Structure formats: C-alpha cells, structure tokens
Amino acid sequence: MKQNIVAEAYDQISGQYDRWYDTEDCQRENGMLARLLEGLEPPVLDLGCGTGLLLDLGVIGSRQYIGVDVSSGMLAQAAVKHPAARWILGDIEAIPLPDRSVRSVVSLFGAMSYSQDPARALSEIMRVIQRSGMVFLMFRRPAHRQKASYIFHGSAMPMRYYELSDLFTLMEGHPTWEVTPFEDGDWIITGRSE
Numbered sequence: 715m716k717q718n719i720v721a722e723a724y725d726q727i728s729g730q731y732d733r734w735y736d737t738e739d740c741q742r743e744n745g746m747l748a749r750l751l752e753g754l755e756p757p758v759l760d761l762g763c764g765t766g767l768l769l770d771l772g773v774i775g776s777r778q779y780i781g782v783d784v785s786s787g788m789l790a791q792a793a794v795k796h797p798a799a800r801w802i803l804g805d806i807e808a809i810p811l812p813d814r815s816v817r818s819v820v821s822l823f824g825a826m827s828y829s830q831d832p833a834r835a836l837s838e839i840m841r842v843i844q845r846s847g848m849v850f851l852m853f854r855r856p857a858h859r860q861k862a863s864y865i866f867h868g869s870a871m872p873m874r875y876y877e878l879s880d881l882f883t884l885m886e887g888h889p890t891w892e893v894t895p896f897e898d899g900d901w902i903i904t905g906r907s908e
C-alpha cells in the first residue's frame with residue numbers, strides 16, 4: 715500500500731524530476747557519483763532507477779542495463795532518454811528477474827530508503843546477483859532531512875532514515891562490505907556478493 719503512495723507521488727512529478735538535477739549541488743554530487751561508479755560490471759541492475767540517472771551519468775551503456783522502478787511515470791521518462799535500455803515496472807522487494815541474472819546491482823539516492831522491508835529487499839538483491847557480483851547501494855542518513863534539495867520535503871512520504879548501526883544490522887552476513895558517508899545526506903554500501 716505504501717508502495718502505491720510512493721509510485722503515485724513519483725508519477726506526478728516525473729515530468730519535472732530531471733530539472734532538479736540542473737542545480738549546482740546535484741551536478742556536483744552526480745559528478746562525484748560517476749567517478750565512484752566507474753568499472754561497473756554488466757549486466758547492471760538499477761533498483762529504483764527513476765528517470766535513469768545511472769545511464770545519464772554515462773558510466774554504463776544502455777544495452778548493458780536494466781532499470782526497475784515502481785513508478786510507470788518515471789520509467790516512461792527514462793525510456794524516452796534511453797530507448798535501448800530495458801525498463802521494468804517492479805518493486806525492490808520482489809525483483810521481477812531470474813536468480814543470478816545480473817552482475818552488478820546499484821541503487822542511487824532515495825530508492826532503498828522507501829523500502830518498507832529492507833531485509834527482504836537485500837535478500838532479493840542476493841537472489842538476482844551472480845557470485846562475486848558488485849553491490850553499490852545508497853541509503854538516506856538522518857541529516858538528509860535538512861537538505862533543501864529533497865523534492866518531497868514536508869510531504870507524508872514513507873521515507874526511512876538510517877543510522878550507521880541500522881546498516882550494520884542489515885549487512886550482517888556480509889562482513890566484507892563497507893559503508894561510507896556520501897556528502898551530507900546519504901550512505902553508500904559497497905561490496906561483492908558471496
């Protein structure tokens with residue numbers, strides 16, 4: 715049910731979403747992100763792909779990419795920009811892909827933080843990723859509440875904010891994974907699947 719609220723909210727703003735990336739702050743963050751994402755191994759699954767930021771960053775080709783999102787509006791915008799990519803309507807907690815079908819799994823900015831059951835989302839990621847595949851997942855930090863740039867400030871979106879201890883709990887069973895703060899509002903988890 716909460717997923718419907720999120721999908722509808724993103725459907726409504728999908729036509730304007732990319733304008734947000736024109737701001738100086740976002741361009742600086744995206745430049746940093748592009749450098750961190752160099753070397754992704756295909757095929758790459760982008761969870762909560764939105765309008766296709768990962769392809770916009772130019773770190774991976776369209777034909778090596780699969781984007782999954784709950785918002786058909788966001789996917790429609792993405793497909794206009796990158797028609798050769800594969801766009802799938804679906805939920806991070808029930809990824810509509812076969813077992814061991816992707817080499818890298820990425821989730822940028824808020825997508826993972828909307829998940830109501832992050833442990834289930836993580837177990838789905840582990841199901842679809844190949845052995846020794848690359849994981850790059852962003853989660854919102856509490857400090858993100860103060861960021862002026864967030865599109866849905868003041869709305870009732872079911873966003874969860876993660877303390878470092880929450881992520882350590884989530885990452886139990888993945889002792890080699892690392893967490894680093896990204897700028898002033900997010901965490902990044904990186905690692906390889908077992």
Ligand SMILES: C[S@@+](CC[C@H](N)C(=O)[O-])C[C@H]1O[C@@H](n2cnc3c(N)ncnc32)[C@H](O)[C@@H]1O
Pocket residue numbers: 717720721724761762763764765766767782783784785788804805806807821822823824825826828829
């Ligand atoms: C802040 S946007 C980020 C979009 C893109 N990753 C980016 O960085 O521009 C969050 C996206 O996550 C999607 N999303 C939220 N909950 C989701 C879920 N449970 N499964 C799949 N996508 C979800 C939303 O529809 C939205 O497109």
